[in-house]
Amino acid sequence: MNATASLRRLACLVTAVAALFPFAACRKPAASPGSGVKIGFLVKQPEEPWFQLEWKFADKASRDLGFELVKIGVPDGEKTLAAIDNLAAGGAQGFIICTPDVRLGPAIVAKATQKGLKLLAVDDQFIGPDGAFMTNVHYLGISARKIGESVGGALHKEMTARGWPVGEVGCLVVTFDELDTAKQRTEGAVSALVAAGFPAGQVYRAPTRTPDIPGCFDAANVVLTKNPAFKYWLVCGMNDNAVLGAVRATEGRGFNAGNTIGIGINGTDCIVEFEKEKPTGFFASVLLTARVHGYDTAAMMHRWISEGIEPPLDTRTLGIMIDRANFQQVLAEQGVRE
Numbered sequence: 001m002n003a004t005a006s007l008r009r010l011a012c013l014v015t016a017v018a019a020l021f022p023f024a025a026c027r028k029p030a031a032s033p034g035s036g037v038k039i040g041f042l043v044k045q046p047e048e049p050w051f052q053l054e055w056k057f058a059d060k061a062s063r064d065l066g067f068e069l070v071k072i073g074v075p076d077g078e079k080t081l082a083a084i085d086n087l088a089a090g091g092a093q094g095f096i097i098c099t100p101d102v103r104l105g106p107a108i109v110a111k112a113t114q115k116g117l118k119l120l121a122v123d124d125q126f127i128g129p130d131g132a133f134m135t136n137v138h139y140l141g142i143s144a145r146k147i148g149e150s151v152g153g154a155l156h157k158e159m160t161a162r163g164w165p166v167g168e169v170g171c172l173v174v175t176f177d178e179l180d181t182a183k184q185r186t187e188g189a190v191s192a193l194v195a196a197g198f199p200a201g202q203v204y205r206a207p208t209r210t211p212d213i214p215g216c217f218d219a220a221n222v223v224l225t226k227n228p229a230f231k232y233w234l235v236c237g238m239n240d241n242a243v244l245g246a247v248r249a250t251e252g253r254g255f256n257a258g259n260t261i262g263i264g265i266n267g268t269d270c271i272v273e274f275e276k277e278k279p280t281g282f283f284a285s286v287l288l289t290a291r292v293h294g295y296d297t298a299a300m301m302h303r304w305i306s307e308g309i310e311p312p313l314d315t316r317t318l319g320i321m322i323d324r325a326n327f328q329q330v331l332a333e334q335g336v337r338e
């Protein structure tokens, strides 16, 4: 058989296979830039590297799939509702949001419904007027408790490897219980730590007023002042910023990488810390999947708008532990860093 004949045979085969899958053959092409699909991506803390990375991946989805992405920082309720109005006025068909306050859920849903916008909550799940999760709102978040447990387990493992005398070790947990994903993380960390044998009476919770480095620094300082006897500290919290704030507080009292083990969550807000020449008490972090939270949510919304395919109601993601030894390789593998 010559080349032309085999090409012809191949073409017949492709046509026959396509006939078996009519939906595949007829699938709408991805929306082109001129397709008019416009999607908002609203985040509560645009200054946090985690959210910048979500946006970066959402931008990539908009380029790959050919839609317009509108990124808006929404630090409070007023800005959130105004942003949704603006999106609707600008012709958007849907938006993804990490809300500044989960109790805004009902107001956000009402506004989205009124304006005919599709809605997907990311990271922080809406709470309804009855205090329960709004499980009818599409949501993609992390498996918070499991991730927290991995932090607690890793803290215990590292403390044991270093041979620290347990009686001289305190555990500082920066909490932010008004946000359930934060509470699940810190409770998961404490329960795994205690299950591994760490004394529950040596765990100190430091409730922060604001989920940023200065707030967590202040909260941690209160605990450190009240408990000056410990020679070693384990540190955890809802995310990298919580642990960074607490580690800075331990440093203020003369602690360092030799007697502090801090493990964060996000894996994105601690890169600068890992790049410092001298190790600090910030020992490791769970790198979350910003690609899934940014790219996949945007792609889900795009598919929903352009093809009518609804995303799953509830999606949960996991993470990978990174430290100074492996962060460069893992960040490259995960597409966070080239």
Ligand code: FCA
Residues within 6 Å of the ligand: 048, 050, 098, 123, 124, 142, 181, 211, 238, 239, 265, 266, 288
């Ligand atoms: C929350 C936190 C963020 C990030 C995200 C997955 O929104 O505030 O830092 O951890 O969950």
